[in-house]
Amino acid sequence: MQAAIFGAPFLPTPSDRVRSVSSPPAFQLLRPLKPFLLVDSPTPVVLPSSISTPPKEAAKIDSTSTPTTHDSFDHLDFTADPCIEVRMPNIKVFSGSSHRDLTQRICERLQLEVSKASLKKFSNKETNVEIGESVRGEDVYIIQSACGEINDHLMELLIMINACKIASSCRVAAVIPCFPYARQDKKDKSRAPISAKLVANMLSVAGADHIITMDLHASQIQGFFDIPVDNLYAEPAILKYIRESIPNWQEAVVVSPDAGGAKRVTSIADRLNVDFALIHKERKRANEVENMTLVGSVEDKVAILVDDMADTCGTICLAADKLVEAGASQVYAFCVHGIFSGPAIERLNKSAFEAVVVTNTIPQEENMKKCSKIQCIDISMILAEAIRRTHNGESVSYLFSHVPM
Numbered sequence: 001m002q003a004a005i006f007g008a009p010f011l012p013t014p015s016d017r018v019r020s021v022s023s024p025p026a027f028q029l030l031r032p033l034k035p036f037l038l039v040d041s042p043t044p045v046v047l048p049s050s051i052s053t054p055p056k057e058a059a060k061i062d063s064t065s066t067p068t069t070h071d072s073f074d075h076l077d078f079t080a081d082p083c084i085e086v087r088m089p090n091i092k093v094f095s096g097s098s099h100r101d102l103t104q105r106i107c108e109r110l111q112l113e114v115s116k117a118s119l120k121k122f123s124n125k126e127t128n129v130e131i132g133e134s135v136r137g138e139d140v141y142i143i144q145s146a147c148g149e150i151n152d153h154l155m156e157l158l159i160m161i162n163a164c165k166i167a168s169s170c171r172v173a174a175v176i177p178c179f180p181y182a183r184q185d186k187k188d189k190s191r192a193p194i195s196a197k198l199v200a201n202m203l204s205v206a207g208a209d210h211i212i213t214m215d216l217h218a219s220q221i222q223g224f225f226d227i228p229v230d231n232l233y234a235e236p237a238i239l240k241y242i243r244e245s246i247p248n249w250q251e252a253v254v255v256s257p258d259a260g261g262a263k264r265v266t267s268i269a270d271r272l273n274v275d276f277a278l279i280h281k282e283r284k285r286a287n288e289v290e291n292m293t294l295v296g297s298v299e300d301k302v303a304i305l306v307d308d309m310a311d312t313c314g315t316i317c318l319a320a321d322k323l324v325e326a327g328a329s330q331v332y333a334f335c336v337h338g339i340f341s342g343p344a345i346e347r348l349n350k351s352a353f354e355a356v357v358v359t360n361t362i363p364q365e366e367n368m369k370k371c372s373k374i375q376c377i378d379i380s381m382i383l384a385e386a387i388r389r390t391h392n393g394e395s396v397s398y399l400f401s402h403v404p405m
Helices: 014-018 057-059 102-109 150-165 193-208 218-225 236-243 259-272 314-325 342-348 364-368 380-391
Strands: 089-094 116-123 127-131 139-143 171-176 210-214 229-232 253-256 275-285 286-295 302-310 330-338 354-357 374-377
Touching: 089 102, 089 150, 089 354, 102 139, 102 380, 116 150, 127 150, 139 150, 139 380, 150 171, 150 193, 171 380, 193 218, 218 229, 229 380, 236 259, 236 314, 236 330, 236 354, 236 374, 253 259, 259 275, 259 302, 286 314, 302 314, 314 342, 314 364, 330 374, 342 364
Parallel strands: 089 139, 139 171, 171 210, 210 229, 253 275, 253 302, 302 330, 330 354, 354 374
Antiparallel strands: 116 127, 275 286
């Protein structure tokens, strides 16, 4: 590589152009460059905007001097070349097999292609992962949600994280819209495991440097990690949906189906400036509710049930019946994670709900075909903006109260 001598501008020769632009040269070029294509390579390259002409040095350059042939790019029309595009540099977004549609939506939002990876199973059901492109020095984001075959998907995520880590990636972030084992967050009886903590340890040991998730079942799960965790909220998207889709929402009452969701419900009620109520429930065992008591008034009002997840839907269906008995004119349910396992769909079809609104942290296409009451809010723009801000080193706190446009 030639060096700048006595202020004279020297630009890269054709043999120098094969250098990676990810590591800038030790000296500052004295003349700004346009984008160019690498020799013998179809890959478009755009030099970083930080490489510019220093003001003092620019004054020394004789503008009338004629550059050599390899110094000039003025005869090339780069604006007309469709192959050259502006994109986020040094980032790869991979999709696990749990929710490819969400990954595609996120990448469309970021104007990126989904990075190539082969995800297969051997005949003995072991998971096989092959990363199909270089991740050296890149920020890697792997999108995998807890749905379907949760254990297989969790193992797949761990293998993908480790594969990228040992392939010399700069940073690996796991984007987990629905966190697995989130309900097992405390030791509520003798000899019970804290499985959420175990999952946190597994992700850290696999090599994850950052976790992006949405509406954790319990906020203390963030404390299980020794790495940064961004717990995003679907609340802004839910508020937007309520204002746009529920008639007379100003006269509604926001209801929590249990005491654990009281904080979530009061936050939504405050932002809508409406009343809230609470249903106290007593469980016989997991997924079975014995008794419910309504605290608050919903008579002749629209009741909006809000919860973080709907699994077998036993709780929210009983809560809907309780609200109708108490005089509610209409009942809506908003759940961030629509798991809908077991008899959930059958219960919803027979329930008193006007609509059950969930987000697409878990695929909902099949569930929406089976139950006309299920409606879906797209939260891909929130996750995409979180990825963009994280990659660029920006704050994500804006997303706690706003929906990206």
